[in-house]
Amino acid sequence: MNFKSIYARLYALASGIMLIFFFQSAAAQQSVKPLSLNEAISLSIQNSKQLKVSHARVDQANASLKTANERQLPDVSVTGSYLRLAQPNIDLKLNTGSGNGSGGNESPKVNSAAYGMANVSVPVFAGMMIQSGKESARYLAQAAKLDVENDKEEIIQNTISAYSNLYKAKAAVKLVEENIKQSDERVREFSNKEKNGLLARNDLLKAELQQSNYQLALMDAENNLKIANLNMDIMLGLPDNTILEVDSTIFVVDKSIDARGASDFEQLAYQNRKDAAALGLRAKAANAGVKGAKGEYFPSLAVTGGYVAAYIPNVVTVTNAITAGVGLKYNLSSLWKTGSKVENAKAQLAEVEANQAKLADAIHLQVNQAYENYLLSRKKMDTYIKAIEQSEENYRITKNKHDNNLATTTDLLDADVANLQSHLNFAYAKADALVAYNKLLEAAGLLESNTK
Numbered sequence: 001m002n003f004k005s006i007y008a009r010l011y012a013l014a015s016g017i018m019l020i021f022f023f024q025s026a027a028a029q030q031s032v033k034p035l036s037l038n039e040a041i042s043l044s045i046q047n048s049k050q051l052k053v054s055h056a057r058v059d060q061a062n063a064s065l066k067t068a069n070e071r072q073l074p075d076v077s078v079t080g081s082y083l084r085l086a087q088p089n090i091d092l093k094l095n096t097g098s099g100n101g102s103g104g105n106e107s108p109k110v111n112s113a114a115y116g117m118a119n120v121s122v123p124v125f126a127g128m129m130i131q132s133g134k135e136s137a138r139y140l141a142q143a144a145k146l147d148v149e150n151d152k153e154e155i156i157q158n159t160i161s162a163y164s165n166l167y168k169a170k171a172a173v174k175l176v177e178e179n180i181k182q183s184d185e186r187v188r189e190f191s192n193k194e195k196n197g198l199l200a201r202n203d204l205l206k207a208e209l210q211q212s213n214y215q216l217a218l219m220d221a222e223n224n225l226k227i228a229n230l231n232m233d234i235m236l237g238l239p240d241n242t243i244l245e246v247d248s249t250i251f252v253v254d255k256s257i258d259a260r261g262a263s264d265f266e267q268l269a270y271q272n273r274k275d276a277a278a279l280g281l282r283a284k285a286a287n288a289g290v291k292g293a294k295g296e297y298f299p300s301l302a303v304t305g306g307y308v309a310a311y312i313p314n315v316v317t318v319t320n321a322i323t324a325g326v327g328l329k330y331n332l333s334s335l336w337k338t339g340s341k342v343e344n345a346k347a348q349l350a351e352v353e354a355n356q357a358k359l360a361d362a363i364h365l366q367v368n369q370a371y372e373n374y375l376l377s378r379k380k381m382d383t384y385i386k387a388i389e390q391s392e393e394n395y396r397i398t399k400n401k402h403d404n405n406l407a408t409t410t411d412l413l414d415a416d417v418a419n420l421q422s423h424l425n426f427a428y429a430k431a432d433a434l435v436a437y438n439k440l441l442e443a444a445g446l447l448e449s450n451t452k
Contacts, residue, residue, distance in 0.1 A: 047237030272445030
């Protein structure tokens, strides 16, 4: 064995090691993750930017509720001052009782003064404004929490739709790949026949053209798969290079739903829809706002107490001056200023009530539309199952005829395309039925409880 031969083998071995390392690195960069629908929903909820915004609104509403509750707590204030004075002229008109009328008493010299006060005021009655404010803030805080639940259902539905789109994209790639294999085999068969003079050149070109069309369709399908996979990665907070494997076993029809009619789901929607409940709480908050606005017509009453201390050198010292009493305050301008505030609060209440009526119509339409779409998806699935049987039988018969020169190549290729399309339609229909089913649950306010 010469040196060149040894060198060639070593070079081949090194090249093989480098190729193995390259493919291992490429596989490591693109990790494959099996993903169930429940896991996808859980990850999407954890990483949803919309839910973070909704939770921030809940925190704001809770802070407003805390502020409203604190308005009934005592107000305590402490003030104090120390003053330096220029030499003032002081003429005390005090009766000292000496009776000599001499007026010879010398005025005290004052160059400073200090005083301190502490006041406590406990509200007793404020025209129900404090209680109405607490009530309104409490309802708004509860409504904000329901908004989070409503947003969560929307996120769940979006995740199911994205999961179904990913399944459809993978199904399309798989089916087109299978047809490309069949098309490649057909082209080889036709090429051999054409060489032996058993097939016209034009028929071979037709088969090759269909092969090219399938390859173009595969490119589109793979591109759609990449986009659908990236969309799921972003939605779930996963690295962009994560390849997701969906669970195809979940795309089955729940026939138990057939026992219910659209009216049943509509009734459930009024009972379970979070947006409807949140709007009801906002109506209560608006009612409380009207009461609070009217409260400005009334005076406010408070129990007060205080402590005063003062010291002016050579003049006076005051200690242990404790005060207690009841304070009554009435703002006369409220007689002509409060009316506009009440009208504004009533307008807000009217807006909420109008939104409630609007939502009731929307629920009626959404439930019935979702119900009809679900029934339609069921019917499509049944039809596509029959279409697959028909297209496969049609392709089998057409191929037999073509093999016996009883059918044209165009007929065979058309039958092949029809067979591929029927399988694609059924795969898409399965995914669309799952989305339609969950859309109906979302319209009825049952989606989150059904996915737990």
